[in-house]
Amino acid sequence: MVQLTQITTRGGDKGKTSLGNGERVFKNTPRIDLIGTIDELNSSIGVALSVQRSDQSHENDTAITHDLRSIQHDLFDMGADLCMPSSPEAGKSNLRITKHHVHRLDTMVEFYNNKLNPLTSFVLPGGTERAAYLHMCRTIARRAERCLIDLHTKEPVNPEILRYTNRLSDIFFVMARVANDNGAYDVLWEPGKYHGG
Numbered sequence: 623m624v625q626l627t628q629i630t631t632r633g634g635d636k637g638k639t640s641l642g643n644g645e646r647v648f649k650n651t652p653r654i655d656l657i658g659t660i661d662e663l664n665s666s667i668g669v670a671l672s673v674q675r676s677d678q679s680h681e682n683d684t685a686i687t688h689d690l691r692s693i694q695h696d697l698f699d700m701g702a703d704l705c706m707p708s709s710p711e712a713g714k715s716n717l718r719i720t721k722h723h724v725h726r727l728d729t730m731v732e733f734y735n736n737k738l739n740p741l742t743s744f745v746l747p748g749g750t751e752r753a754a755y756l757h758m759c760r761t762i763a764r765r766a767e768r769c770l771i772d773l774h775t776k777e778p779v780n781p782e783i784l785r786y787t788n789r790l791s792d793i794f795f796v797m798a799r800v801a802n803d804n805g806a807y808d809v810l811w812e813p814g815k816y817h818g819g
Contacts, residue, residue: 652776656769657704663762663790664697670755682737682800686752689730693793696723696786703780719782727789734796743810745795749802756801760794763787 667690674683702717747757767787773779799805 652769652773653704653707656766656773657701659762659766659769660697660701660704663759663766664694666755666759666762667694667697670752670759673752673755682804683752685733686797686801689793689797692726693790699723700783700786703783707777718780719786721782721785724782724785724789727786727793731789731792731796734793734800737804738796738799739805741805741808741810743812745799746809746811747798748809749798749807753798753801753807756794756798760791760798763790763794767791 671687671690671694674687696719699717700719703719706716747761748754767790770779770784770787774784799808802808
């Protein structure tokens with residue numbers, strides 16, 4: 623159980639923070655940048671969760687709400703994993719992203735994608751309010767993946783985090799389309815439509 627009794631610790635006043643193993647690192651290191659981006663993604667999911675249809679019983683809205691909440695918990699698990707850098711002495715009791723997390727995302731993507739017709743063009747971010755926020759989640763997830771790859775080129779990273787993060791943008795994309803009434807309110811790209819002339 624986590625217990626937070628003091629929010630302001632002054633421990634970071636010199637630009638450093640602590641990892642889960644006690645190591646002090648600067649707040650702009652690739653690992654902390656990634657953890658911060660994951661936190662930003664989680665916050666953007668919170669915004670998407672705050673937008674609900676007036677019909678609370680709508681099947682798609684209920685499923686998306688449930689699955690977004692589960693992803694938020696996964697992202698906290700990921701933060702716990704990332705704050706404990708892998709090492710030979712790292713115990714198995716440490717919280718880690720596993721293949722089960724990845725499998726659950728794969729199942730979600732398949733579930734939502736099965737509701738949708740194939741696309742004939744790229745989709746512009748937008749449509750319903752919840753879909754627009756889910757597209758924002760998608761782009762932040764892409765940035766988190768870039769941060770992750772940057773860290774991965776410098777330090778060991780749990781390979782399941784790489785797999786999980788690679789799927790995040792996919793789940794937000796298909797959720798956004800489902801939130802657009804299964805694609806009915808998708809705004810499709812029309813190449814060259816607004817060029818001068």
